[in-house]
Amino acid sequence: MCFNRCGLIARVEQGIVTKLDPNPKFTKSRGMLCARGNAGVAQVYDPDRLKTPMLRVGARGEGKWKAISWDEAIELAASRMKDIAAKHTRCGMLFSAGADMQSGFVSRFAEAFGSFNVTSHESLCLLSGNRAFVDTFGDVPVPDVKHSRYVILAGANRLEALITPDSMDLVAIMRDGAKVVVLDPRYTKSAALASEWHPIRPGTDMAFMLALANVIISEKLYDAAYMAERTSGFDKLAAHVAEMTPEWAEKQTGIPAADIARIARELAAAAPASMVYPGRRSSDYENATQIRRSFAIVNALLGNYDRPGGLVPARPAGLKKVAFEPPWYDDTPPGRVDAKSVPLLFDDEGSFVLTREAVIKGAPYPIKGWFVYKTNPMATAPERRKTREMIDKLDFMVVVDITMSDTAWMADLVLPAPSAMERQDPVQALQAGAEGACLVWRDPVIPAMYESRPVFDILKALAGKLGLGEFFDFDIAGYRKQQLAAFSEAEEILKRDGVFYPPNPPLGSTDGQPFKTPSQKIELFSTRYADLGLDPLPVYTPPKPSPEANRRFRLVVGRSACVTQGSSTNNALLTEFEPENTLWLNEEAAKELGIRQGDVVQVESPAGKGELKALVTPKIRKDTVYMLSGFGSISGGLSRTKGVGASIVELIESRFDTICGNSAIHETFLSVRKKGAA
Amino acid sequence: MKRRSITIIAALILALAVASLAFAEANARKGKFLYRSKCRTCHGAAASDLSPNSKTQADWKKTFAKVESIKCYKDWKGVSAEDRADIFAYLHDYAKDSPSPAKCN
Numbered sequence: 001m002c003f004n005r006c007g008l009i010a011r012v013e014q015g016i017v018t019k020l021d022p023n024p025k026f027t028k029s030r031g032m033l034c035a036r037g038n039a040g041v042a043q044v045y046d047p048d049r050l051k052t053p054m055l056r057v058g059a060r061g062e063g064k065w066k067a068i069s070w071d072e073a074i075e076l077a078a079s080r081m082k083d084i085a086a087k088h089t090r091c092g093m094l095f096s097a098g099a100d101m102q103s104g105f106v107s108r109f110a111e112a113f114g115s116f117n118v119t120s121h122e123s124l125c126l127l128s129g130n131r132a133f134v135d136t137f138g139d140v141p142v143p144d145v146k147h148s149r150y151v152i153l154a155g156a157n158r159l160e161a162l163i164t165p166d167s168m169d170l171v172a173i174m175r176d177g178a179k180v181v182v183l184d185p186r187y188t189k190s191a192a193l194a195s196e197w198h199p200i201r202p203g204t205d206m207a208f209m210l211a212l213a214n215v216i217i218s219e220k221l222y223d224a225a226y227m228a229e230r231t232s233g234f235d236k237l238a239a240h241v242a243e244m245t246p247e248w249a250e251k252q253t254g255i256p257a258a259d260i261a262r263i264a265r266e267l268a269a270a271a272p273a274s275m276v277y278p279g280r281r282s283s284d285y286e287n288a289t290q291i292r293r294s295f296a297i298v299n300a301l302l303g304n305y306d307r308p309g310g311l312v313p314a315r316p317a318g319l320k321k322v323a324f325e326p327p328w329y330d331d332t333p334p335g336r337v338d339a340k341s342v343p344l345l346f347d348d349e350g351s352f353v354l355t356r357e358a359v360i361k362g363a364p365y366p367i368k369g370w371f372v373y374k375t376n377p378m379a380t381a382p383e384r385r386k387t388r389e390m391i392d393k394l395d396f397m398v399v400v401d402i403t404m405s406d407t408a409w410m411a412d413l414v415l416p417a418p419s420a421m422e423r424q425d426p427v428q429a430l431q432a433g434a435e436g437a438c439l440v441w442r443d444p445v446i447p448a449m450y451e452s453r454p455v456f457d458i459l460k461a462l463a464g465k466l467g468l469g470e471f472f473d474f475d476i477a478g479y480r481k482q483q484l485a486a487f488s489e490a491e492e493i494l495k496r497d498g499v500f501y502p503p504n505p506p507l508g509s510t511d512g513q514p515f516k517t518p519s520q521k522i523e524l525f526s527t528r529y530a531d532l533g534l535d536p537l538p539v540y541t542p543p544k545p546s547p548e549a550n551r552r553f554r555l556v557v558g559r560s561a562c563v564t565q566g567s568s569t570n571n572a573l574l575t576e577f578e579p580e581n582t583l584w585l586n587e588e589a590a591k592e593l594g595i596r597q598g599d600v601v602q603v604e605s606p607a608g609k610g611e612l613k614a615l616v617t618p619k620i621r622k623d624t625v626y627m628l629s630g631f632g633s634i635s636g637g638l639s640r641t642k643g644v645g646a647s648i649v650e651l652i653e654s655r656f657d658t659i660c661g662n663s664a665i666h667e668t669f670l671s672v673r674k675k676g677a678a
Numbered sequence: 679m680k681r682r683s684i685t686i687i688a689a690l691i692l693a694l695a696v697a698s699l700a701f702a703e704a705n706a707r708k709g710k711f712l713y714r715s716k717c718r719t720c721h722g723a724a725a726s727d728l729s730p731n732s733k734t735q736a737d738w739k740k741t742f743a744k745v746e747s748i749k750c751y752k753d754w755k756g757v758s759a760e761d762r763a764d765i766f767a768y769l770h771d772y773a774k775d776s777p778s779p780a781k782c783n
Binding site for chain 2: 323335347348
């Protein structure tokens with residue numbers, strides 16, 4: 001239901017999970033559990049859960065299924081995968097897995113099977129930010145919010161889109177006098193609780209950041225020795241931002257120049273215990289990597305890398321890789337199906353949007369099979385009809401999930417997975433700011449319900465049928481032992497406490513070490529980008545206006561504290577807080593359109609249309625509308641969200657980050673009219 | 679003079695060799711397989727002592743420009759030039775300062 005993996009203690013009475021409580025030893029969540037964590041119980045006992053393997057018997061998407069046995073299901077999946085490999089090479093199978101503690105086994109299986117085509121949810125979410133920070137710092141640092149005195153939150157609604165420990169730490173530091181500045185076109189709960197809020201014009205964050213750089217450099221608010229020693233391209237950056245004054249940025253962002261200058265000075269005065277929060281989802285604009293580069297550059301100017309209250313490198317977790325030697329198949333194509341479609345694709349993540357395009361075209365080579373585990377592109381990837389078009393090109397599609405997601409609804413074969421309460425999972429490392437890494441695992445508190453089976457067991461059975469049994473010749477307990485080989489005491493501690501803290505090097509231990517960039521310094525000026533013909537410094541271009549006058553609203557999307565996209569909206573408890581999504585519409589704009597509170601409105605973009613109720617509010621800019629993700633489901637297996645509200649993926653156009661292929665889901669303009677109006 | 683031109687020619691050959699290693703259509707994915715099957719026997723079953731992440735791209739180039747000076751070179755019998763190019767592509771393309779660094783956990 002969520003990627004934060006908060007430590008839980010389950011209360012089990014007569015074999016029934018009755019309540020979940022936070023594990024006090026798990027400090028990453030600060031001893032707390034949010035609404036979604038509490039609602040985990042409702043997921044276990046959700047009548048919508050898949051109970052047996054189901055084979056499609058009607059037309060695709062028609063919803064006619066037949067329950068079959070596991071033996072039949074495994075036999076069928078193995079034989080179809082074998083056929084696809086024989087006909088289209090092993091890369092003819094695509095594997096997609098969501099953020100789950102067993103997802104690593106899907107990648108392992110794909111590698112043993114011989115397919116390079118693996119995607120996850122990441123290329124619909126956070127890759128642009130990762131790209132920008134890897135290309136600037138050589139890694140993706142973690143914010144140490146807890147010790148920060150000044151945080152700029154831009155493109156991140158951290159008090160609703162919860163991330164542990166950042167969400168709790170933001171509240172705690174504000175209580176202790178730290179300042180949090182929110183830039184958002186919408187008056188979010190983060191904005192409401194922040195020290196100050198600026199309703200920035202969407203798509204102009206880079207102008208704001210470059211103006212901060214302008215003030216910090218022109219007023220010499222940086223540490224000159226640090227810049228000389230640890231960064232490269234300072235002079236080029238200084239020349240680049242020389243004209244990008246707060247007055248210039250005011251015209252772009254709508255934020256008063258005096259505020260921009262003041263924020264720059266305050267941010268620099270609090271450095272290095274200050275930051276531009278790097279954020280998580282960065283799938284917003286086609287130049288999202290460059291926007292996030294501007295975030296990274298301001299952080300570099302603050303000298304906050306590996307400093308308390310700044311951005312700290314991910315710490316060594318000490319987990320051992322469980323090595324294996326997958327076979328090589330000489331007939332496989334040279335690379336991923338989306339290889340070279342953008343200059344800097346992450347090779348292990350790829351791009352879902354561009355992979356989908358390649359599957360539709362059948363080029364550079366055909367993909368005819370799809371194995372999906374707990375990820376739901378039919379509800380999360382832009383332009384749903386294109387995902388449907390992709391699926392129509394397939395010969396075989398199998399989905400492993402807990403419920404009949406919109407993606408499962410399209411499959412040939414659906415296999416029931418157990419909930420987190422019913423599984424033994426491998427060890428995973430999590431990062432928590434300055435506190436560094438912690439290791440967690442999961443043990444079942446009740447047996448797997450119905451006929452559900454963990455994806456590990458499914459992959460192991462498939463591997464056996466496909467002659468790949470040697471690559472899954474272990475069980476989870478044995479796998480964990482290998483992962484924990486460096487720590488003899490870890491297993492006992494994990495059993496006792498549910499979490500293990502490996503030794504954590506003190507902050508500042510990277511001082512004097514080279515950064516993992518081509519110049520071995522923080523690259524203000526990116527030599528990699530220069531070599532690839534990309535802008536080596538982020539070049540601001542004003543956001544493109546809507547191409548059509550009647551589509552005057554830019555659509556921005558997000559989530560609330562009770563929603564993790566489609567994986568939580570159908571939950572019986574959470575649905576009481578968020579029963580449907582609405583269209584946030586500025587009250588003046590609504591007046592012009594004759595729309596009143598609660599009216600049903602029709603929204604339309606070149607990608608599609610939808611209907612939902614209007615939330616008429618002063619809390620959003622006049623040029624912007626907002627919707628929550630996770631609604632407007634099409635699956636007949638989702639009794640609480642099917643046809644309820646509108647789906648973001650019916651509306652969002654298929655744009656992508658031109659550097660790394662991440663989806664770009666804030667590039668769509670909508671028309672809005674009252675239902676029934678002429 | 680003669681010695682100098684020999685040095686220059688040697689340097690040129692070396693540069694070309696490195697360039698061809700780096701830019702030929704070497705297959706990094708196959709290189710990963712070859713590395714695992716041919717190198718890992720010595721370089722740790724958990725691949726902990728040596729991986730692409732152990733060096734920068736420039737260091738991998740330097741290392742492979744003078745393979746003879748690599749400590750374990752005498753054990754490289756049976757590794758063809760083509761295989762070596764693939765292994766180099768794997769180590770180089772996923773080096774610690776590469777655009778797609780190999781993950782360590």
